[in-house]
Amino acid sequence: MFNYKETIEYSALPLLPMEELTVTVTDHCRRGWRMLAFFGLEGESGREVICILGHAADQMLEAFRAPMPARYQSITPNCPQAHLFERELAEMWGVKPEGHPWLKPVRFCPAFEGERDSRPGPAEADYYRIEGEEVHEVAVGPVHAGVIEPGHFRFQCYGENVMHLEIQLGFQHRDVEHLILKSPAKLVLPIMENIAGDTAIGHSTAYCTVMERLAGVEPTNRAHILRRVALELERLANHTRDLGAIGGDTGFLPTSSWNGRITGDWLNITSELCGSRMGRNLLCPGGVKWDVDADLAKALVKRVQATYRDTRGSVDVMLETTSVLARLEGTGTVSRQAAADLGLVGMAARASGVDMDCRFDWPLCDIENPALSKRVPGSGDVLARTLVRSQEVDDSAASATADLTFLGETSGSEPVRSAMPEALPAGRLAVALVEGWRGEICHVGITDAEGGWKAYKVVDPSFHNWTGLAMALRGEQISDFPLCNKSFNLSYCGHDL
Amino acid sequence: MDFLVYLLQLVLALALAPLVPGIINRVKAKFAGRHGKPVLQLYYDIAKLIRKGEVISDTATWVFTAGPVVSMVTAVLALALLPLGGVASPFGFNGDFILCAYLLGMGRFATVLAALDTGSPFEGMGASREALFGAIGEPVLFLSFLALVSTAMSMGIPSTEVSLSALFCGFSPLAWVAGRPELMLLVASMGVLLLVENCRIPVDDPNTHLELTMIHEVMVLDHSGPNLAFILYGASVKLWIFAVLLAGLVIPAMPVWAYTLAMLAAVFAVAVLVGVIESIMARLRMHIVPALIGLAGAVSAFVLILTLVR
Known part of the structure; x- marks a missing residue:
């Protein structure tokens, strides 16, 4: 644990086993800590993942690192705020979080190494679908009617009501x-x-x-x-x-x-x-x-x-x-x-x-x-x-x-x-x-x-908040989407990096 | 002679119709602190579009191309049934208001079919909204007509001569002073109907670029070139029709030349009023729109009941 203004010696961070890291992180999140970042990097002795948590009340940060596994038990089911971080990790480093409820690429970016050519293009993926006689699907974007950034939105609608919105970005990825x-x-x-x-x-x-x-x-x-x-x-x-x-x-x-x-x-x-x-x-x-x-x-x-x-x-x-x-x-x-x-x-x-x-x-x-x-x-x-x-x-x-x-x-x-x-x-x-x-x-x-x-x-901030927009649309009218979207006004390129 | 005068008025109305959206836009621009586009912009747009080529989707059929023509022609025919300034329409007949309402309905039907024909989910949504609001709006129009007809018959107009020309040509102000002021309320319900039928704020936003919120605009997204020109012209004629209906409720009988001028002034006043409404209020949430139309219907029904109990 360290104050947010301090720096720490990276190599002094204990290298935990991945199982322990996931348990510790979940435990911290349950006690009111927030996940600030969760990413992979090339360490001295092979790849590592590092998770940074923050606790605003006492202005303390916590960092945990572990050797990068090929697969591990996903944190998301117990700690939903990790969902996009885990997808990002899986996309960039090929780490598979088992039990992740919705594992798919975040930005469709090339991995840090390997399998560059076999990657799908942006938004080429399976989408959440609701089947039914009167259910219809509306796809908007990536090219929009206004002069805005590209993003793909898929609505599962029952009449005018939105049952589910899935937002797929990644068109602005600049690495x-x-x-x-x-x-x-x-x-x-x-x-x-x-x-x-x-x-x-x-x-x-x-x-x-x-x-x-x-x-x-x-x-x-x-x-x-x-x-x-x-x-x-x-x-x-x-x-x-x-x-x-x-x-x-x-x-x-x-x-x-x-x-x-x-x-x-x-x-x-x-x-x-x-x-x-x-x-x-x-x-x-x-x-x-x-x-x-x-x-x-x-x-x-x-x-x-x-x-x-x-x-x-x-x-x-x-x-x-x-x-x-x-x-x-x-x-x-x-x-x-x-x-x-x-x-x-x-x-x-x-x-x-x-x-x-x-x-x-x-x-x-x-x-x-x-x-x-x-x-x-x-x-x-x-x-x-x-x-x-x-x-x-x-x-x-x-x-x-x-x-x-x-x-x-x-x-x-x-x-x-x-x-x-x-x-x-x-x-x-x-x-x-x-x-x-x-x-x-x-x-x-x-x-x-x-x-x-x-x-x-x-x-x-857009990385966290796009999911919020999707949640805001649940049970709303599809005609209210532009207004909801504007009220968040999130960045596409900030998310896509 | 009357026939020639009417023809002249009709030509005038058809020629001036694209001016109305221009006036609305200018009023809105002034409210926003802008100079705004030229008042004649719609004329320029139509002239430009007529000379342009057209892109039609491979999946579309003749229904798609028929939509704009049908909606424009039905609007022009409906206009020709209305009295346009102190002279009865030579095309009018007993009960022509039913034809008028269904000509407009037919235009809407053609537009809806054309929108569905594209297979685009946006246009399908727009078509469903248009069909819904149209279906709720139709009884309002008929309740208003019925109230007028019932008053007219009780005031001695023979039941064989109940036409739009008899009802919308100085009749309503006559009824007001003859102890039937309840007809004044029809101005309110017809005003709401004007906004609904012409897809203006607070029902629809003609300026928005957001497909998901549109009603009328989204149905015509795939049209281009001459067909888009037909749609734009047809929409301005439809706006003129409802402005004439509104004007016909409030302008008292007067000489033909004066009536014609009063009619033009009233139509432009309606345009200014629509511009002001669009400038000072926001759109309603879409699921509240039926309530607004229902309110207009309730007002008309109330008027009808009042006229019947007298």
């Missing part, structure tokens, strides 16, 4: 984790920024945090605050866009149109920080690349406040329209139990009443931020997911305003970039947990003997 291992150090940050284009700041924050924890470098407070501003601005832009899109899917025109413009305003504020609307090239290991001077900070505070006023007004128009509320309320409900069992993260989990937010559970720095608070509506429907966003817009704007004001008042007080060592210490493991706008981003880095990467694991 990110492999690229990270192969790329020169300088190229890794741009890769991180492109894991999910709308979460560039979230993923680069996680990567930088892993690097800094491994190197034992603590960024200055100013760098931490600038990062927090960037993260909240990313949240503001995405929440604003999503609220507009939810309005659009209910056919509510005004908010849909206005938020399209206001989203641009938020992105433009981010671009003042670093020249990129998506926040690319802002962060670097050791801190941030660009400081904010007093004039810019002052100007940005004004813009944040003006844009926040626009956002609030536009969103209030929607949330005060009864026809919109009637459409959102009770649609696509995910129960608290289901959310907790499946290990949903971020605002989708909070909407269902699961009290988790990395900004509070696993803070990146010790600097207080009174503007932020956990927003946990709990009803788990589309309305709850809308309200989480609406409330977080308030919090994030207040937080960004306070932080930018502080940065303006203290401009030039300390550098924003600390020096990083030439090479990382060998054979250590570090974990970073960052609350991106969708939810918990988990990065795990393990260094090899030369200080390069032995393994690097990326877990995007």
